[in-house]
Structures are given as C-alpha cells and as structure tokens.
Amino acid sequence: MTTLAVAQRRLPRFGGFSPGMIGLELRRMLRNRRTVIFTFVMPAVFFLLFGTGGDYKTERIGDGNVTGYILISMAVYGAMLATTSGGAMVSIERAAGWSRQLRLTPLRPAAYVAVKLVLAMIIGAVSVAVALVVGAFAGAQLPATAWVFCGLLAWVCALVFAAFGLFMGYLLPSENVMQILGPALAILSFAGGLFVPLDTLGHTFATIAKFTPVYGVGEIARFPLTHDGNLWAAVLNVVVWTALFAAGAMWRFRRDTARV
Amino acid sequence: MTLTDTAATATGVAAVDLDGVVKRFGAVTAVDGISLRIRPGEVVALLGPNGAGKTTTVDMLLGLSQPSSGRVQVYGQRPHDAVALGLVSAVMQTGGLLKDYTVEETVRLTAVLFGKPATAVGEAIERAGLTDVAKRLVGKCSGGQQQRLRFAMALLPDPELLILDEPTTGMDVAGRHEFWSAIRDDARRGRTVIFATHYLEEADAYADRVVFVRRGRIVADGTSAEVKALAAGRTVRATWPGATEAELTAIAGVERTEIRGDSVWLHGNDTDSIARYLLTETGARDLEITSRNLEDAFLALTADEETAS
Numbered sequence: 387m388t389t390l391a392v393a394q395r396r397l398p399r400f401g402g403f404s405p406g407m408i409g410l411e412l413r414r415m416l417r418n419r420r421t422v423i424f425t426f427v428m429p430a431v432f433f434l435l436f437g438t439g440g441d442y443k444t445e446r447i448g449d450g451n452v453t454g455y456i457l458i459s460m461a462v463y464g465a466m467l468a469t470t471s472g473g474a475m476v477s478i479e480r481a482a483g484w485s486r487q488l489r490l491t492p493l494r495p496a497a498y499v500a501v502k503l504v505l506a507m508i509i510g511a512v513s514v515a516v517a518l519v520v521g522a523f524a525g526a527q528l529p530a531t532a533w534v535f536c537g538l539l540a541w542v543c544a545l546v547f548a549a550f551g552l553f554m555g556y557l558l559p560s561e562n563v564m565q566i567l568g569p570a571l572a573i574l575s576f577a578g579g580l581f582v583p584l585d586t587l588g589h590t591f592a593t594i595a596k597f598t599p600v601y602g603v604g605e606i607a608r609f610p611l612t613h614d615g616n617l618w619a620a621v622l623n624v625v626v627w628t629a630l631f632a633a634g635a636m637w638r639f640r641r642d643t644a645r646v
Numbered sequence: 647m648t649l650t651d652t653a654a655t656a657t658g659v660a661a662v663d664l665d666g667v668v669k670r671f672g673a674v675t676a677v678d679g680i681s682l683r684i685r686p687g688e689v690v691a692l693l694g695p696n697g698a699g700k701t702t703t704v705d706m707l708l709g710l711s712q713p714s715s716g717r718v719q720v721y722g723q724r725p726h727d728a729v730a731l732g733l734v735s736a737v738m739q740t741g742g743l744l745k746d747y748t749v750e751e752t753v754r755l756t757a758v759l760f761g762k763p764a765t766a767v768g769e770a771i772e773r774a775g776l777t778d779v780a781k782r783l784v785g786k787c788s789g790g791q792q793q794r795l796r797f798a799m800a801l802l803p804d805p806e807l808l809i810l811d812e813p814t815t816g817m818d819v820a821g822r823h824e825f826w827s828a829i830r831d832d833a834r835r836g837r838t839v840i841f842a843t844h845y846l847e848e849a850d851a852y853a854d855r856v857v858f859v860r861r862g863r864i865v866a867d868g869t870s871a872e873v874k875a876l877a878a879g880r881t882v883r884a885t886w887p888g889a890t891e892a893e894l895t896a897i898a899g900v901e902r903t904e905i906r907g908d909s910v911w912l913h914g915n916d917t918d919s920i921a922r923y924l925l926t927e928t929g930a931r932d933l934e935i936t937s938r939n940l941e942d943a944f945l946a947l948t949a950d951e952e953t954a955s
Contacts, residue, residue: 395731395732395733396731396761397730397731398759398760398761402759404758404759406754406755406758407755407758407759410747410751410754410755410758413751414744414746414747414751417746418746479744482741482742482743482744482745483738483740483741483742483743484741484742484743484744486710486738486741486742487738487741487742487743487799488759489709489710489729490708490710490729490735490736490738491729491730491756491759491760492729492730492731492732492759492760492761493759
C-alpha cells in the first residue's frame with residue numbers, strides 16, 4: 387500500500403550533499419574554458435609579467451625575495467577569482483532555471499550551497515597550487531615554511547570570496563556575472579594593496595585600504611614571509627567581511643527559496 | 647508498482663488530493679477554489695487556455711509554490727516531501743537544464759541526488775530514447791531531445807505520479823509523436839500521469855480523464871468518452887418566429903435548445919431527423935446544420951462569459 391511505497395523510499399543523507407555531485411560539478415566547471423583561464427592561467431601569467439622582472443629576484447623581503455612576495459599576492463588573487471567564480475555559479479544556474487529543477491529533487495538548498503562552497507574551495511586550491519608551482523620554477527624564493535603556510539592561508543582566507551561570490555550570485559540574476567565581478571575584483575585588489583604596496587599610494591588611501599575586503603587576506607597570506615604588519619587588524623578585516631558577505635548571501639538565499 | 651497502486655486504491659489513498667485550493671498573486675487570483683481527487687493509475691489531462699491556472703496548479707502539486715488557502719496532498723504527503731521522496735516528479739515546460747552538462751551527466755546527477763545506482767542512468771536514457779545523444783552537450787540538443795531529457799530525469803526516481811506541464815510546447819509533429827509514444831509506453835506500467843495541455847488532441851488521445859480548467863476553476867471533469875460526447879452531435883439552426891421552449895424540446899432527438907429572437911438552435915445527434923421534422927411539421931425555414939467538435943466544446947467550456955456569443 388501507499389504507506390509501504392512511502393516507507394520504501396528514503397531521503398538521501400546530508401540533504402543530497404555527495405561526492406558524486408561534487409565530481410560532476412567539478413567536471414562541468416573545468417569544461418568551461420573561461421573559468422580555467424580566469425582562475426588557473428591568468429594569476430600565473432600576471433605573476434610572470436609583474437613579479438619576475440628587474441631586481442625583484444635579488445631584492446630581499448623577510449627571508450625571501452620580492453618575486454616570492456609578489457607570487458603570494460598573485461596566489462591570493464587567483465584564489466579570490468576561483469572562489470568568487472565558484473560561488474557566482476549560482477547566478478547562472480538560477481538564470482537557467484536549474485535551481486528550480488533541483489527543487490524537484492531531494493537536494494536541500496543548504497546542501498546545494500555547501501556543494502558550491504566546496505567546489506569554490508577546490509578550484510581555489512588548484513589555483514593557488516598552480517601559482518606556487520609556476521613561482522617555484524620562475525625564481526620565487528621563500529622559506530620552506532612560508533611556501534606551505536602562505537599557500538594555505540591564501541587558500542583558507544579566500545573563503546571570504548566564496549561567500550562574496552555566493553552573495554553576488556544570488557544578487558545578480560545575470561548569465562555573465564563574472565564579467566562584472568572580474569573587474570570588481572581587480573579594483574578591490576588594487577584597493578587592498580595586492581597589486582601595489584599600500585605605502586606607495588599615499589597616507590589617506592592607505593588608511594582607507596585597510597577597510598577593503600582584499601587587504602586582510604593579502605596581509606595574512608604574506609605574514610609567514612614578512613612577519614610584518616598588524617596581523618590582528620587583518621584577521622578582524624577577514625572575519626568582518628566574511629560575516630557580511632555570508633549574511634548577504636543568507637539573506638538573498640532565504641528570499642530565493644521563499645519566492646517560489 | 648502495480649501492487650502498490652492496487653493496494654492504494656483499496657485503502658483509498660488518493661494520488662492527488664486538492665481541497666478548496668486557492669492561489670492569489672497580489673490582486674490576481676490564479677487558482678480560485680479547485681478541489682480534485684485523482685486515483686492512483688489515472689492518466690489525467692488538465693485542459694484549458696493559457697492563463698487558466700494549470701501551471702499554478704502544477705507548481706502547487708510539486709511544492710514549488712504554496713496555496714494561499716486550501717490543502718494539497720500527494721500520496722498523503724505534503725508536496726515538498728512527496729517530491730523529496732521521489733513519489734512525484736515532473737517534466738516542466740522550459741528551462742531547468744544546464745547547457746554545459748552532457749545528456750548523460752545530467753541524468754547521472756539526477757541519479758546521484760535521488761540515491762539511485764549507476765545502472766538506473768542508462769536505463770532512463772534508453773527509455774527516453776536518448777542513447778544516441780547521451781554524450782552530447784545539452785546546449786547542442788534540439789528542443790525535442792531536451793524535452794526527452796527532462797523526461798529521463800523525471801523517470802529516475804521511479805515516481806508513482808508523473809506530472810507533465812505543457813510537455814510538447816515548441817515541438818514539431820514528429821517530436822510530439824515520439825514524446826507521447828514514450829509517455830504512453832510508460833503509462834502502461836500503471837504510473838499515475840497528470841498532464842497540463844492546451845492541445846485538445848493530446849487530451850483526447852492520451853487521457854482517461856479530462857479536467858477542464860477555466861479562470862482558476864474546474865468547469866468540467868469527466869472521462870475522455872464523456873468529453874467526446876460533450877463534443878459530439880450537430881446543431882440545426884432555423885428561423886422560426888414564435889417558437890416556444892416546450893415545442894422545441896418536444897421534438898424527437900433534441901438534446902438542448904436555444905432561442906434568440908426569431909432564431910432557434912437545436913442540438914442533437916440525429917440532426918437529419920430534426921431537420922426533416924422542422925421542415926415538414928413546423929413553420930421553420932432557413933435551416934443550417936453545423937457539426938460541433940472538441941474545439942467548440944472546449945471554447946464553450948473555457949471561454950469567458952463576456953466574450954461568449
């Protein structure tokens with residue numbers, strides 16, 4: 387009888403969050419050439435263009451060279467791009483009506499968001515790894531611990547941009563959301579001292595820069611190399627921005643699931 | 647599944663139970679008090695013009711929207727739970743597919759979400775007739791192939807109830823035919839099917855039961871045969887000044903009558919004998935005989951009062 391038919395049917399565990407889904411999503415993401423270029427190739431190319439010229443390889447910073455310093459900045463930039471575009475995938479999927487289709491499956495909205503976050507962090511990790519490998523062959527010098535910890539911190543702190551990407555993905559119903567977010571991230575990177583050192587920008591600007599979202603991630607990621615700057619201010623920056631973006635994403639996400 | 651259905655019928659659990667369902671969007675009432683019970687195994691067409699409230703009703707059955715008032719149950723469950731358990735699935739009109747997945751990956755993802763084994767993937771692809779295009783990107787598939795992909799996805803949880811919302815919109819004749827033969831083969835296995843359509847032929851050819859919806863209300867509900875009967879027969883129009891209702895209904899073979907000014911309309915199956923009677927026994931003249939079809943029945947039942955002639 388029907389109760390039996392119902393009893394035989396089970397809901398998936400973890401609301402549908404599964405390695406199978408992550409694997410398929412990952413494969414689809416890597417199929418997108420623009421994503422691959424944006425997140426894996428571009429940061430490495432930027433590093434080669436801006437980080438390996440002139441005296442950078444001989445000039446020292448902390449226990450490494452300037453090339454190494456710029457490498458970490460570019461790894462942060464890559465991780466940012468990767469996690470943002472990972473989060474922003476929801477925008478495309480909403481535009482295509484895929485989110486609606488997924489609501490005809492046992493996948494719970496929270497599990498969907500969790501899958502997107504994991505994906506964002508996976509490609510973020512790949513992006514950082516690619517940058518570090520290129521850097522190692524292109525003359526970046528860092529102490530062994532800095533190789534490990536700078537990379538790890540660049541990756542972990544990029545979580546703030548996974549939240550940012552999700553927020554924007556729910557906010558902007560565009561198919562080309564990354565065309566807006568790409569330039570936005572570039573501007574934020576300048577403002578946060580990722581592309582040029584803040585002290586070259588003048589006092590006022592350097593003060594404002596400390597409140598922008600990229601600043602904290604950059605400072606933290608480079609700390610194992612530089613042992614310089616106000617680490618706690620940087621941590622506070624990352625925590626506050628993560629909280630803000632996560633709250634924004636939550637707010638839009640609630641509206642999105644309540645709407646239909 | 648047959649066992650399930652039989653038992654469910656015996657215990658009286660309806661596949662679908664809508665009770666006084668109303669859905670308002672601001673000032674607009676899209677569904678205006680629909681009550682409907684559908685038994686397991688029925689193939690039901692939800693027929694009506696655009697904007698009649700079919701899609702809104704389907705959305706509520708799937709838990710995609712909540713009724714403003716009234717109750718919706720699917721196999722005794724709240725729609726959202728029925729969907730999550732895979733008791734009900736749907737083929738929606740448009741959208742719902744990602745262009746950069748292949749056909750096979752899309753089905754595989756659905757299988758993963760429903761916790762079905764990998765073998766179910768090939769099976770669903772085969773039953774939807776997609777084996778040849780399994781490796782193709784969804785964005786490169788034709789409209790008909792995409793619709794069959796939606797069908798394959800809907801089959802995966804092996805639902806008790808399959809809902810199709812205007813499933814053949816935008817398909818050519820061949821695509822429509824292929825799609826319906828796939829659905830028909832499937833329905834033979836005893837699945838409950840509800841499809842919303844504004845194609846009369848589809849309702850006529852594939853449904854056991856037809857529910858006419860107009861302006862958010864059910865205006866007729868019957869078997870296909872009853873619907874055909876509704877549409878069958880012909881009409882004799884004649885000029886007959888001073889005819890009375892009683893005179894008209896007394897004529898053998900007349901089922902319904904209508905008097906407007908000097909004109910009378912007589913509906914019946916044997917219009918020849920009605921015409922013969924009118925010409926020989928009465929003063930009626932200027933006879934015209936027209937046949938009624940499903941289209942007329944549809945129009946009569948679904949047209950707005952204001953615009954009805």
